[in-house]
Amino acid sequence: MKFWRKPLDLDKITVPHGEVHIFKDRCKGCAFCVEYCPKDVLDMSEEFNIKGYHPPYVKNPDDCLECHLCEMLCPEFAIFVTLKEEEKSAKVPINKGEK
Amino acid sequence: MKADPKGVLTGSHNLSGNQACAEGALAAGCRFLGLYPIMPALEVSERFLERAPRVGATFIQMEDEISALAAVLGASWTGKRSMTVTSGPGLSLMMEHLGLGVMLETPCVIIDIQSVGPGLGLPTRAAQGDIMQSRWGSHGDYEIVVFAPSSPQEMFDYVIKAFNLSERYRIPVAVMSDAYLARLQENVVIPPAEEIDIEPRRYFKGETDKYLPFKRDKDFVPPMVKIGDGYRFHVTGLTHDDRGYPIMNEECQEYNVHPLVKKIRDYTDEIIEVQETGIDDAEVVIISYGTTARAALKAMEQARSAGIKVGSLKLATVWPFPEKRIFELAKKVKAFIVPEMNFGQLVFEVERCSIGKANVLFISHGEKGVENIDDILSAIRQTQQMNEVKKCIIELKKGV
Amino acid sequence: MEEPTKAIKEIHPDPSATSGVHPMENLLRMERMPHIWCPTCGIGLAVTAFTAALTKANIDTNKMSIVSGIGCTGRVAGYVKLDSFHTTHGRPIAFGTGIRVANPGIKVVVFSGDGDLIAIGGNHFIHAARRNIDMLVICVNNFIYAMTGGQVAPTTPLAAYATTSPYGCVEPPFNIPYIADSAGAVYVARWTTLHVRRLTNSITEALQKTGFSVVEVISPCGMYYSRINRLGDGLDMMRFYHDNVEIRNGEDTKNLDIGFQTKIICGKFVDRERPSYMERYNQWLSEVKGARGEG
Ligand SMILES: Cc1ncc(C[n+]2csc(CCOP(=O)(O)OP(=O)(O)O)c2C)c(N)n1
Ligand code: SF4
Ligand code: SF4
Numbered sequence: 001m002k003f004w005r006k007p008l009d010l011d012k013i014t015v016p017h018g019e020v021h022i023f024k025d026r027c028k029g030c031a032f033c034v035e036y037c038p039k040d041v042l043d044m045s046e047e048f049n050i051k052g053y054h055p056p057y058v059k060n061p062d063d064c065l066e067c068h069l070c071e072m073l074c075p076e077f078a079i080f081v082t083l084k085e086e087e088k089s090a091k092v093p094i095n096k097g098e099k
Numbered sequence: 100m101k102a103d104p105k106g107v108l109t110g111s112h113n114l115s116g117n118q119a120c121a122e123g124a125l126a127a128g129c130r131f132l133g134l135y136p137i138m139p140a141l142e143v144s145e146r147f148l149e150r151a152p153r154v155g156a157t158f159i160q161m162e163d164e165i166s167a168l169a170a171v172l173g174a175s176w177t178g179k180r181s182m183t184v185t186s187g188p189g190l191s192l193m194m195e196h197l198g199l200g201v202m203l204e205t206p207c208v209i210i211d212i213q214s215v216g217p218g219l220g221l222p223t224r225a226a227q228g229d230i231m232q233s234r235w236g237s238h239g240d241y242e243i244v245v246f247a248p249s250s251p252q253e254m255f256d257y258v259i260k261a262f263n264l265s266e267r268y269r270i271p272v273a274v275m276s277d278a279y280l281a282r283l284q285e286n287v288v289i290p291p292a293e294e295i296d297i298e299p300r301r302y303f304k305g306e307t308d309k310y311l312p313f314k315r316d317k318d319f320v321p322p323m324v325k326i327g328d329g330y331r332f333h334v335t336g337l338t339h340d341d342r343g344y345p346i347m348n349e350e351c352q353e354y355n356v357h358p359l360v361k362k363i364r365d366y367t368d369e370i371i372e373v374q375e376t377g378i379d380d381a382e383v384v385i386i387s388y389g390t391t392a393r394a395a396l397k398a399m400e401q402a403r404s405a406g407i408k409v410g411s412l413k414l415a416t417v418w419p420f421p422e423k424r425i426f427e428l429a430k431k432v433k434a435f436i437v438p439e440m441n442f443g444q445l446v447f448e449v450e451r452c453s454i455g456k457a458n459v460l461f462i463s464h465g466e467k468g469v470e471n472i473d474d475i476l477s478a479i480r481q482t483q484q485m486n487e488v489k490k491c492i493i494e495l496k497k498g499v
Numbered sequence: 500m501e502e503p504t505k506a507i508k509e510i511h512p513d514p515s516a517t518s519g520v521h522p523m524e525n526l527l528r529m530e531r532m533p534h535i536w537c538p539t540c541g542i543g544l545a546v547t548a549f550t551a552a553l554t555k556a557n558i559d560t561n562k563m564s565i566v567s568g569i570g571c572t573g574r575v576a577g578y579v580k581l582d583s584f585h586t587t588h589g590r591p592i593a594f595g596t597g598i599r600v601a602n603p604g605i606k607v608v609v610f611s612g613d614g615d616l617i618a619i620g621g622n623h624f625i626h627a628a629r630r631n632i633d634m635l636v637i638c639v640n641n642f643i644y645a646m647t648g649g650q651v652a653p654t655t656p657l658a659a660y661a662t663t664s665p666y667g668c669v670e671p672p673f674n675i676p677y678i679a680d681s682a683g684a685v686y687v688a689r690w691t692t693l694h695v696r697r698l699t700n701s702i703t704e705a706l707q708k709t710g711f712s713v714v715e716v717i718s719p720c721g722m723y724y725s726r727i728n729r730l731g732d733g734l735d736m737m738r739f740y741h742d743n744v745e746i747r748n749g750e751d752t753k754n755l756d757i758g759f760q761t762k763i764i765c766g767k768f769v770d771r772e773r774p775s776y777m778e779r780y781n782q783w784l785s786e787v788k789g790a791r792g793e794g
Contacts, residue, residue, distance in 0.1 A: 021519050028538035031734055036693075053538065071522070072551065072695040075536065075543025077529075080521045131601045152787045157780075159600045162626040166593030169586065173566070173597025176584070177605065181597070199587050326582045326598060327605050329561040333528065333577055335585035344531060344577065345585070 018066030018081040020058045026078035029053030033070035033079055039063040042070060102126050102295035106154045114287045116280035119251035120210055121146035122289060123258030124182055125154050128297055129208070131181040132158040133170035135189060138222045139278040140212040143184040164189035168196035172205045178300070178325035180262055182208035186278075187216045187229050190236070197271055198237035201359060202336045204313070204321065206265040206272075206300065208258070213277040213440075225279035227389055227440040233273050234418050240356055242363035244272045244370055245418040247389040251285045257415065263298035264370060268362055269320050275417070277440065279390050307331070312343040313355075319362035363419060372415035373424060377403065381410030383482050384428055385436045385475065386449055388414040395438055398475035409479055417445065422452045429453035434482040438462040438475055458485050523550045526560065528580050535574055539733025541692035541718030542572050545639050546579065548695050548716075549610070552702035563606045564598055566591040568620060570646040571720075572612035572639040579610075589619030592627045595634050603777045606706070607633070613640040613654040617673055621653070628682035630776045631710045637702065638675060638713065641720035642757075649723030656759040660727045672757065679713040680752040680769050686712035687752065687769035691740040692719065694765060701767055710775045717763060730760070 020041060027049055034042045034056050041064045045057040056079070058064075064081065071080045106125035114122065120143045124132075132151070134144045144158075151158055157179075161167040167183045174181040185193060190211045200207055213229045215221040233245050244264050246257040258274055265272040303310050303322040310330045315321045321341075324330045337345035338352045363370065377399065378384065387395035392413045402409040412428070414421065429435070434457055437446040446461040453459055460478045527550065536542050553560055560581055567576035569588035576583040582605075586594045595607040609616070616624050616638050627634065643661055644650040650663040651670065658667040676687045686708045690698040698716060705712035719725060719736030730736060740763065748766040755764050774782075 021521075023521070026533060028533070030539040030732075032539075032544075032737060035734060035737070051533070069695075072547055072699070073544065073693075075540060075547065076533065077521050077523055077527060077543070077547070080519070080523075082519065131597070133597060152784055153791070157600055159596065161593060161596070162622050165590065166596070166623050166626075169590040169593035170597030170600070172586075173584070173594040174601030175597075176582075177598055177602035179601045181601065195587055196590070203584075326564045327562050327602065331561075331580045331582060333583045333585070335577060336587060337585065344528075 016066045017062070017084045018064040018068075019084050020061070020064055020070065021080050021082065022055060022057070023078045024055040025050045026076045027053055027055035028076055029055065030075060031056070032073040032075070036073050037070055038067060039065055100297045100299040102292040102297050103128055104292035106156075107289060107292040107295060109289050109291045111286060111288050113284055114251050114255075115142065115282050115284045116248070116251045116254045116276055117142035117212065117282070118146045119255040119287045120184075120258055120274070120276065121150070122287070123255040124208070124262070125150055125156065126255070126289065126292075126295055127180065127259040127262035129180045129182050129262060130154070130156040131171065131174040131179040132156065133167040133174065133181065133183045134158065134160050135162070135164045135167045135185065136160065137164075137186045137189045139214055139281045140184045140186045140189075140210065142281065143210055143212070164192035165195060168193045168200070168207075168209070171207045172196060172200050172203065175205045175207050176323075176326050180206070180208075180266070182210060182262075184210040184212070186212050186214050186222065187220065187226075190229050190232060194232070194236040197243075198239060198241065199336045200271040201237070201241040201243070203334050204269040204359070206269055208261045208265055209271055209273045210258070211273055211275045212281050213275060223278055225277035225390065225440060227275070227277060227391065227444070229275060230417055230439075230441070231444045233275060240360055242270075242360050243418050244268070244270060244363065244416060246272070246274045246415060247417045248274065248276055248280065248415075249388075249390050249392040249413070250280070251283060251287045253415070254280065255287050255289065259295060259297075260372075263296070266298045266300050267320070268366070269323065270363070275389065277390055283390075303330070311341040313339065314341045315358055319358040319365070367419045370416060371419055371421050373421050374411075374413040374415060376411040376413070377408075378410040378412065378428070380408050382408045382433045383436060383479055384410045384412050384432050384434075385438065386412045386414065386425070386445075387438055388417050388445065389440075391438045391440055394472050394475060398472045398479065401472065401476060402479045407479055407483065420448050420452070425449060425452040426454070429456040432457050434458035434460060434485060436460045436462065436475060436478045436482070458482065522554075523547065526550045526553055526580050528578055531578055534578055536571060537722040539719060539721035540571070541641070541716070541720070541733060541736075542575065542639055544692035544695055545572075545610075545637065545698070545716045545718060546575055548698040549608075549637060549702055550579070551695075551699045552706060555699065555703045556706040558606065558706060562604055563608065564595070565608045565610055566595040566598070567609070568611040568615035570612035570615045570644070571641075572610065573615060573646070575610040581608075589615050590623065592616065592620060592623040592632075592634070592636065596623075596627055596632050599632055599634055600777070600780075603633070607635070608706075609634060609636045611638065612645070613638055613642070613675065614644045614652045617675060617678070618653045625678065625682040628679055628684045628711045628713075631683055631685065631773050633709050633711070633775045633777055635702070635705050635708075635712045635714070637716060639716045639718045640675060641718045641724055642672075643720055643724040643727075645720045645723050649727050654757075656757055656761075659724075659759045662727065674752070674755050674757070675715045676713070676755050676768050677752040679711075683711065683773065684713045684769060685710035685771050685773050686767075688713075688767040689715040689717065689755065690765050691717040691744055691763065693737050693740040694744070697746075697765075704767075704770070708770075709778070710773055717757075717765075728759075
């Protein structure tokens with residue numbers, strides 16, 4: 001992660017990691033999620049879904065910060081994010097990317 | 100179910116047609132009025148509003164008749180019996196939501212106090228010019244029930260019936276009175292609450308996720324639920340399936356609209372109400388509805404005392420039209436006389452149902468209004484000279 | 500008669516390509532997905548924000564009703580799993596007024612388009628604001644009549660093309676927050692579909708207000724508005740919002756006009772208290788009952 005000013009407590013902060021779930025067949029290929037993902041996790045795939053659109057795929061799974069922006073920006077309810085399984089049990093503070 | 104005593108003003112009262120209308124509505128359990136002011140219908144609302152706080156009814160004056168009926172439909176889905184009151188120009192604006200009410204199968208009552216049209220017409224003069232509009236005014240196919248009272252007592256009784264039928268069949272029902280009956284004061288006997296029968300709304304009782312808003316019972320009428328009961332239902336004015344979801348194909352159009360018509364047409368025998376006097380030996384039958392029935396009955400009496408065999412068929416429900424009865428009579432009688440306060444509307448229905456078997460004479464009960472018995476009498480005399488069946492006679496008098 | 504739903508079969512693509520359940524599914528009628536909106540249409544985003552707000556606002560969704568009119572946006576009611584009504588063109592506010600007055604326990608949300616609410620339904624809009632009917636109005640403004648194929652709307656910016664303005668729109672558009680504000684709304688905000696988080700926050704706030712609240716959502720119509728005006732698709736519109744939206748909370752609503760491809764001012768503009776219709780009604784009722792000596 002890049003910071004313009006290194007936080008003093010950087011070593012104490014745990015960055016949450018998310019897992020992106022895509023319902024490929026609901027997608028209409030608008031690319032909103034790809035365009036606005038702050039970490040470039042997603043990219044449009046070459047494959048076609050059942051409706052003939054190109055759905056996104058998870059290009060950089062480890063970079064997802066669980067900010068849920070793709071979930072909010074998908075007009076088709078086709079994509080959502082959960083906290084990675086191992087982190088859920090570790091009870092890290094969840095940064096929803098808000099406020 | 101019996102009436103809620105809070106709304107029933109039991110006793111004998113001297114009431115105008117409009118006052119009786121408001122009392123009928125309150126007795127029938129109407130607890131929401133959406134209105135937009137118009138003469139000569141205003142007195143209904145005023146009486147309702149005056150009594151509303153005590154009875155526990157709510158009301159709102161909307162910005163036009165379009166929204167008044169829209170609000171009534173919304174209110175009806177909260178489980179309240181709802182109605183609106185208007186006159187001709189307002190009824191024209193209500194046609195949009197009359198159609199929506201039919202499509203959403205929403206019970207409600209529309210009171211139309213008719214005055215003279217077209218356009219702005221003469222707002223204080225009585226007429227029966229909205230009869231056809233009430234039946235055909237909204238686009239598409241539908242059936243409607245319309246009552247036409249001829250006295251304040253009938254107004255009271257019919258409004259209760261209108262509410263009951265609207266709940267029974269999940270339809271908008273209209274009660275059509277006129278500017279004359281609006282002000283006519285007569286004695287009205289309001290029975291005790293326990294003598295007034297109220298048709299309760301049929302509610303769905305199953306689990307919340309099992310409800311289909313348009314899944315019909317055997318009689319084509321689907322049970323309802325209330326907003327806020329957790330059913331999370333959807334209804335649309337578009338052609339829809341049982342779930343209330345829009346389906347845009349012909350098959351569904353048929354599936355959706357056919358029962359809307361059928362649920363009335365198959366039950367016309369239950370719905371239609373006519374009052375017959377002196378029909379058995381009659382050669383001539385006067386077919387009338389609303390205030391014109393008052394003159395018709397008097398004319399009948401006078402003709403009878405002059406030795407002419409005249410009967411009267413008074414339509415309590417104008418729609419659905421009593422086709423079968425009129426067809427039967429057409430085979431027996433010489434002529435029908437149809438007085439109306441318009442230039443010919445329901446007379447065409449009479450003609451249609453008599454299919455050339457009886458003469459049909461129309462009397463435009465125009466400028467002299469409801470007291471005009473002479474015209475009916477002269478029409479009766481005219482029928483005495485008729486030997487063969489002629490065409491339907493729609494002659495407007497000179498000078499009209 | 501035939502079996503009901505058998506005759507009317509719809510195609511539902513099997514959404515089993517991923518595991519898990521979308522968090523909004525409990526508030527949506529998933530059996531109706533995919534919805535009718537075009538690729539890159541913004542209406543779905545307004546719905547996303549609304550459903551997210553419903554979860555955040557923590558209100559009893561069983562006691563809510565959503566009413567829509569006609570238009571692309573008018574279809575929203577059919578996708579949200581509340582007691583929902585798809586009514587006539589322009590009348591959802593009137594219909595919702597009836598619900599609210601007849602049962603003040605129900606929170607009414609009207610979700611419809613700009614043409615529906617501001618053109619044919621403009622009169623109901625201002626009167627509901629004046630009465631301060633307790634209702635949240637979410638108005639999706641795509642600058643055009645989309646459902647009917649791209650005609651001039653009361654919000655089409657001057658000079659913009661539409662099928663009924665082939666030489667450029669000559670009518671000045673309405674500024675929706677300004678109408679809402681001057682007619683008496685207690686909460687007025689405007690966001691674009693790009694600002695989903697702020698939009699969600701505004702809807703959450705507005706859901707908790709008592710009175711007439713209006714949230715305008717500027718939304719791309721890739722199919723008509725931006726295609727007819729050669730502005731690309733919805734994604735290009737989103738990029739345009741990104742570069743041209745200025746957030747000015749508390750801005751005087753007078754200054755919120757939108758021109759053709761000009762800067763769009765977004766923010767929360769009005770948040771005030773005024774007695775709502777039902778508050779006044781109930782006060783009046785208790786006075787009348789008091790004067791008559793009734794409980
Ligand atoms: C009474 C009536 N007039 C006209 C129409 C046709 N019509 C359907 S949708 C629409 C425009 C809707 O525009 P808007 O509210 O902006 O919604 P959008 O489709 O842009 O989301 C019109 C004029 C109608 N359905 N009913
Ligand atoms: S935002 Fe949704 S519809 Fe658009 S590309 Fe991404 S997954 Fe597909
Ligand atoms: S026509 Fe426009 S507003 Fe309608 S669904 Fe398509 S993109 Fe959306």
